[in-house]
Amino acid sequence: MPLKILVTAKRVEDSESKIRANPAGTGIVLEGLKYKMNPFDEIGVEEALRLVAKHGGEVVVASIGSKDCHEQLRQALAMGATRAIWVNHAGPIDQLGVAGCLMKICEREKPNLAILGKQSIDDDQNQVGQYLAEWLGWSQATFASKEESLDSDAEKSKTPALKLTADGAWVTVVREVDGGLETLECKLPAVVTTDLRLNQPRFSKLPDIMKAKTKPLEELTPAALGVDVTPQLTVTSMKAPPARKAGIKVPDVAALVDKLKNEAKAI
Amino acid sequence: MALPPLPSGFRQALDALEPALSSDDAQDLATYGKDWTRVFTPNPALLVRPRSTATVSKVVALCHDAKVPVVPSGGRTGLAGGAVAANGEVVLSLERLRAMGPVDPLALTVRVEAGAITEQVHAHCAAAGLFWPVDFASKGSSQVGGNIATNAGGVRVIRYGLTRHWVLGLTVVTGTGQVLELNGALEKNNTGVDLRQLFIGSEGILGVITEATLKLTRLPRAVSVFLFAVDSLDAVLALFERARRGPFTIMAFEFFTQACAQRLERHRSVRPPFDAPSSHYVLLEVEDPLPGSLDGWLSGLFDEGAVQDGVLAQDEGQARTLWTLREGISESLSATGLPHKNDIALPIAGLRAFCAALEALLDAEYQGFELCLFGHIGDGNLHVNVMKPDGMDKGAFLARTHALDDDMFRLVQRHQGSISAEHGLGLLKKDFVHYSRTKEELAVMRALKAALDPRGILNPGKVLPQLAGT
Numbered sequence: 001m002p003l004k005i006l007v008t009a010k011r012v013e014d015s016e017s018k019i020r021a022n023p024a025g026t027g028i029v030l031e032g033l034k035y036k037m038n039p040f041d042e043i044g045v046e047e048a049l050r051l052v053a054k055h056g057g058e059v060v061v062a063s064i065g066s067k068d069c070h071e072q073l074r075q076a077l078a079m080g081a082t083r084a085i086w087v088n089h090a091g092p093i094d095q096l097g098v099a100g101c102l103m104k105i106c107e108r109e110k111p112n113l114a115i116l117g118k119q120s121i122d123d124d125q126n127q128v129g130q131y132l133a134e135w136l137g138w139s140q141a142t143f144a145s146k147e148e149s150l151d152s153d154a155e156k157s158k159t160p161a162l163k164l165t166a167d168g169a170w171v172t173v174v175r176e177v178d179g180g181l182e183t184l185e186c187k188l189p190a191v192v193t194t195d196l197r198l199n200q201p202r203f204s205k206l207p208d209i210m211k212a213k214t215k216p217l218e219e220l221t222p223a224a225l226g227v228d229v230t231p232q233l234t235v236t237s238m239k240a241p242p243a244r245k246a247g248i249k250v251p252d253v254a255a256l257v258d259k260l261k262n263e264a265k266a267i
Numbered sequence: 268m269a270l271p272p273l274p275s276g277f278r279q280a281l282d283a284l285e286p287a288l289s290s291d292d293a294q295d296l297a298t299y300g301k302d303w304t305r306v307f308t309p310n311p312a313l314l315v316r317p318r319s320t321a322t323v324s325k326v327v328a329l330c331h332d333a334k335v336p337v338v339p340s341g342g343r344t345g346l347a348g349g350a351v352a353a354n355g356e357v358v359l360s361l362e363r364l365r366a367m368g369p370v371d372p373l374a375l376t377v378r379v380e381a382g383a384i385t386e387q388v389h390a391h392c393a394a395a396g397l398f399w400p401v402d403f404a405s406k407g408s409s410q411v412g413g414n415i416a417t418n419a420g421g422v423r424v425i426r427y428g429l430t431r432h433w434v435l436g437l438t439v440v441t442g443t444g445q446v447l448e449l450n451g452a453l454e455k456n457n458t459g460v461d462l463r464q465l466f467i468g469s470e471g472i473l474g475v476i477t478e479a480t481l482k483l484t485r486l487p488r489a490v491s492v493f494l495f496a497v498d499s500l501d502a503v504l505a506l507f508e509r510a511r512r513g514p515f516t517i518m519a520f521e522f523f524t525q526a527c528a529q530r531l532e533r534h535r536s537v538r539p540p541f542d543a544p545s546s547h548y549v550l551l552e553v554e555d556p557l558p559g560s561l562d563g564w565l566s567g568l569f570d571e572g573a574v575q576d577g578v579l580a581q582d583e584g585q586a587r588t589l590w591t592l593r594e595g596i597s598e599s600l601s602a603t604g605l606p607h608k609n610d611i612a613l614p615i616a617g618l619r620a621f622c623a624a625l626e627a628l629l630d631a632e633y634q635g636f637e638l639c640l641f642g643h644i645g646d647g648n649l650h651v652n653v654m655k656p657d658g659m660d661k662g663a664f665l666a667r668t669h670a671l672d673d674d675m676f677r678l679v680q681r682h683q684g685s686i687s688a689e690h691g692l693g694l695l696k697k698d699f700v701h702y703s704r705t706k707e708e709l710a711v712m713r714a715l716k717a718a719l720d721p722r723g724i725l726n727p728g729k730v731l732p733q734l735a736g737t
Contacts, residue, residue: 014582014583014584015584016582016583016584016587017583034489034582034583036581036582036583036584037581037582039584075581151536202540203494203540203578203579203580203581203585204578204579204581205576205577205578206493206565206568206569206576206577206578206579207569207577209579210562210565210566213562
């Protein structure tokens with residue numbers, strides 16, 4: 001049976017941009033920011049493409065946002081996803097709204113697997129995958145990782161780290177836990193969220209970037225999906241961490257030891 | 268090596284100029300006596316670090332009076348030994364002269380002292396949305412004075428030209444201690460010989476640059492970074508021809524061969540993101556593609572088979588990864604073997620013939636010497652690296668590379684090239700200068716040197732080969 005995998009491609013601020021709180025403390029300064037696909041989502045797209053390359057099937061990518069997020073959907077399509085679903089929503093949305101939309105999309109699409117980033121690097125909530133699995137009543141494996149290093153031959157040959165059982169009914173997931181790795185078997189359908197060491201996403205080939213522009217992109221809205229995305233969570237303030245104090249120079253080792261012992265209490 | 272001691276009273280006269288001006292600490296001498304060349308043993312007599320042009324002038328005047336040789340010294344990131352002090356010289360470091368004046372947003376200029384670090388100049392100007400477009404891998408250590416004295420190049424020369432284009436005015440101390448103020452902040456000044464230009468790229472043999480008025484431009488807008496796989500040097504050049512006519516401004520056009528990529532992978536486990544290896548790769552960085560125009564240009568490349576494969580970085584992280592493939596090469600060559608490096612330039616039209624002749628030379632006379640080629644091919648600039656064969660003794664290899672240099676430079680000469688494109692001559696290449704410059708040209712250089720540094724105390728033994736019988 002060919003696989004159908006749903007993946008996500010959230011548009012987030014590029015972590016290479018200078019990100020700082022605005023003077024009013026209500027959010028970040030948006031001017032001059034660059035945007036990219038959430039890197040955990042990108043790892044999810046990569047893993048889904050590897051599974052489909054091995055087992056056949058299709059990868060459907062979804063994103064919620066204004067038209068700007070077409071850029072991220074097209075990137076996933078250029079990487080190799082088959083088609084895109086755009087939930088057109090320009091206002092604020094919280095993790096419940098996102099998980100609600102994804103649940104409805106899963107009900108429509110009936111994928112075998114939903115592979116999501118474990119969190120997005122903008123608000124770092126780490127909740128959507130868990131809500132989605134709970135509401136759908138699916139199995140879930142969070143923080144999927146891999147056993148070998150990212151320099152391994154398996155990684156270079158783009159072998160999937162997630163493994164399907166012979167009957168295609170279960171997926172084996174290695175996940176990061178405190179101090180080691182845990183292996184789970186989940187009955188499909190399942191939600192898997194990706195950690196940083198699952199794979200190295202591919203570069204998009206130029207011919208594929210051009211082809212991606214003509215791949216199907218379906219437009220939906222939260223209302224059409226029947227989801228009320230009114231946020232139940234508001235950010236009340238945002239501030240930068242306190243600036244680090246300047247360092248000092250000490251004249252000799254004895255003074256250093258004294259400071260470490262009596263001021264820093266480090267030794 | 269025992270050196271003649273400094274004249275009596277010399278050190279005292281120096282130290283009367285400024286507090287803590289000089290140092291003869293062994294570690295200071297070892298550090299400040301060398302640059303990134305690493306093949307010369309540092310052996311300076313003294314380190315002097317003045318805080319003003321006035322003191323530099325007095326220091327040089329004292330050295331002139333006492334006939335003490337001086338090595339002007341910046342960030343010491345040079346690759347030709349131009350800042351090496353191996354013969355009991357006084358190292359004159361400009362690092363304490365590092366003040367930066369306010370950026371003039373109308374004139375697009377900034378006045379800085381010679382010891383200002385390139386990257387700090389960039390940060391200083393970026394605050395005003397401006398840019399001094401002298402940019403290369405060692406910018407975190409290199410200093411403005413050194414950049415100017417070596418007319419530094421780098422990966423953006425194709426876009427902005429050499430350092431020479433971005434210097435309006437200079438303050439220079441000549442070999443007698445005389446201070447020259449050259450050209451101020453003028454764009455136009457047709458009043459005789461432009462003396463400023465003599466000092467740019469002179470590698471410290473004519474004078475010591477202490478301050479400069481830099482010309483600025485706006486920061487680059489959003490850039491796109493591509494990596495292409497192509498199957499020959501011809502294809503690299505054909506791609507360059509297409510890129511020059513492309514609907515964008517080229518920021519960088521760099522190439523490297525599969526031999527470089529393999530050593531990079533051995534050292535750092537990174538490789539070009541293509542399914543199959545290719546013989547040559549091109550990194551293209553462009554600014555401001557005309558909206559909607561890139562597709563047509565790219566389609567043309569693939570439809571007409573100009574490239575085997577290609578990728579476009581989707582974010583800054585991917586762009587950096589692609590740049591690593593090019594900028595990591597030099598380090599990976601040293602980490603995986605012993606490279607013998609040359610930095611040569613050729614007329615673009617002669618690149619094909621030169622590379623074919625070079626390969627034929629290596630096949631015929633230097634079997635087993637692996638050739639790793641990379642560089643700023645858009646400027647006709649090749650970094651030619653020849654790797655020591657695994658079984659060969661280091662001494663035997665170095666001896667063979669001397670013969671190879673002569674053979675290769677003869678080829679460079681035949682193809683109307685330069686034996687040093689951007690690294691300069693310094694100590695390393697001065698004895699080969701005759702392959703690129705005529706006797707008559709060298710005689711003019713010596714006459715200039717004699718006029719500005721009559722006692723020959725500034726960076727002696729560098730740039731100009733010793734005359735026979737002296």
